[in-house]
Amino acid sequence: MFDHRYEKDVAITGIGQSEVGRPSSKSAMRLTLEACLEAIADAGLTREDVDGVACWPGDNNNGDPFSPIGPSALKSALGLNVNWFGAGYEGPGPLSGVINGAMAIAAGLCRHVLVFRTITEASARLTNKQAGALSAKTQGRDSSHAWQWFTPFNVHSGINLMALYAQRHFHEYGTRPEQLAQIALTCRANAQRNPRAIYRTPMTMDDYMASRMISSPLRMFDCDVHCDASTAIVLSRRDVARDTRQQPIRIEAMGAALDQPWSWDQISLTQMAAFDVGRMMWARTDYTPSDVGSAQLYDGFSILTMIWLEALGLCPNGESGAFVEGGKRISLTGQLPINTNGGQLSGGRTHGLGYVHEACLQLWGRADGRQTRPHSVAAVAAGGGPLGGSLLLARD
Amino acid sequence: MPRKLPALTADNRAFWQGGEHGQLLIHHCDACARFFHPPSPICPRCASFDVRPRAVSGKGSVASFTVNYQQWTPELETPFVVAIIELIEQPGLRFLSNVVGCDPLSVSIGMRVQVRFEHVEDVWLPLFGKDQ
Numbered sequence: 001m002f003d004h005r006y007e008k009d010v011a012i013t014g015i016g017q018s019e020v021g022r023p024s025s026k027s028a029m030r031l032t033l034e035a036c037l038e039a040i041a042d043a044g045l046t047r048e049d050v051d052g053v054a055c056w057p058g059d060n061n062n063g064d065p066f067s068p069i070g071p072s073a074l075k076s077a078l079g080l081n082v083n084w085f086g087a088g089y090e091g092p093g094p095l096s097g098v099i100n101g102a103m104a105i106a107a108g109l110c111r112h113v114l115v116f117r118t119i120t121e122a123s124a125r126l127t128n129k130q131a132g133a134l135s136a137k138t139q140g141r142d143s144s145h146a147w148q149w150f151t152p153f154n155v156h157s158g159i160n161l162m163a164l165y166a167q168r169h170f171h172e173y174g175t176r177p178e179q180l181a182q183i184a185l186t187c188r189a190n191a192q193r194n195p196r197a198i199y200r201t202p203m204t205m206d207d208y209m210a211s212r213m214i215s216s217p218l219r220m221f222d223c224d225v226h227c228d229a230s231t232a233i234v235l236s237r238r239d240v241a242r243d244t245r246q247q248p249i250r251i252e253a254m255g256a257a258l259d260q261p262w263s264w265d266q267i268s269l270t271q272m273a274a275f276d277v278g279r280m281m282w283a284r285t286d287y288t289p290s291d292v293g294s295a296q297l298y299d300g301f302s303i304l305t306m307i308w309l310e311a312l313g314l315c316p317n318g319e320s321g322a323f324v325e326g327g328k329r330i331s332l333t334g335q336l337p338i339n340t341n342g343g344q345l346s347g348g349r350t351h352g353l354g355y356v357h358e359a360c361l362q363l364w365g366r367a368d369g370r371q372t373r374p375h376s377v378a379a380v381a382a383g384g385g386p387l388g389g390s391l392l393l394a395r396d
Numbered sequence: 397m398p399r400k401l402p403a404l405t406a407d408n409r410a411f412w413q414g415g416e417h418g419q420l421l422i423h424h425c426d427a428c429a430r431f432f433h434p435p436s437p438i439c440p441r442c443a444s445f446d447v448r449p450r451a452v453s454g455k456g457s458v459a460s461f462t463v464n465y466q467q468w469t470p471e472l473e474t475p476f477v478v479a480i481i482e483l484i485e486q487p488g489l490r491f492l493s494n495v496v497g498c499d500p501l502s503v504s505i506g507m508r509v510q511v512r513f514e515h516v517e518d519v520w521l522p523l524f525g526k527d528q
Contacts, residue, residue: 133468140403141401142400149491151400154397154476157466160462160464163464164460164462164480171505215462215463215466216463216465266490
């Protein structure tokens, strides 16, 4: 029994998402409740069925718009009685809530775990443009284990770190700006078919090239768009998921490995945590990359999507530039549709769980207006630098 | 240019203050005869506590860089260069810094650089300029 891959005992049975506002007039809790109740109903369950709650990164007791609501607040608001709940920043990135929730079910602690992710960065920026700056994470001198190595050199945003990865990718593999542009252009084209997406006006290559350079080689259109939104999914033990409304989506495999230092500058600049994550995920399944029918790959910054394509073996190592060139291959009708709801670049920075929501819509054939050809296996990956996690989702 | 300064600890003090005597001090494990960064009380490779800061040459090369154009704060002087510098002492021995004293657009991967220190309060920031 000790080599059993326990995530296979877990399935996604329901999904929900609030409006995606820039900003929203609703409170963080209101957005969260709308997403969570929609997910519970979508699974054909009631509040009483939920016996676990998970989230990433959860409430840090500081009202951070990056994560204003955690499992504790939600549990109380919804009157849930739970066997287990948990959250925390440290872990394999934005998919940590899903991974932890699946483990709680596999360990026998819970039957149905509600996983959610709420973010209110759009409204936070109305009052404070520096909200979320790395230099604002600590008061006075920088005492944080990770950021003290960067803020003294005027790294105020993660984009400087991602730009270092992008520049190195360009240098080692000959990746070009017009190739990187295809991530932004593809997301925008998909967003035009998603009524919930934030940016829906057409974007051309000229628009992309004319967009402001923020941190070379990354431009404004390589950065995701802040929003106010909440996304939720219900994870269920597969043997109790038989009565749910729709066919459960199995968690076929998870990736969460980190075989390098947890660091933004000591980690491999071209592989990040992502390659460790990909290796682990494929070691836990008989499926192969050629089985993947759609991929939702983290695009907090466009270069990260490129690295995830390689890390999950969806294209050869170092060849993501050629793979996405022209955009056809990764379009809705292409060989591997990616970020089909517009991703975070144009859809909105729902941060992690939005990708799982979209993957499920595609697998269930519910992605109205942007549905790809029917397929039964989808890959989801989220994170950059030392943060990274992935899921292989399968419909029978 | 204003900078947020690091909080000094017993572990990181040598790195941030070595410049007072013109030295770039990097932690070295005497048990496995290798440098490592960031500084820590234990060698992450062999788990020995037999570690201490040692002066390195201050010479290195640009492993990657970015020219930052965004005005994140009103006081920031843009554009400026953020880079990862790999030191000549050991492959993979590197840290993030700024390349200064040259046209930002003249910086390239592989460019040879030499440390220079910027003194602010009790910190000597190891920045890098073109190696002449």
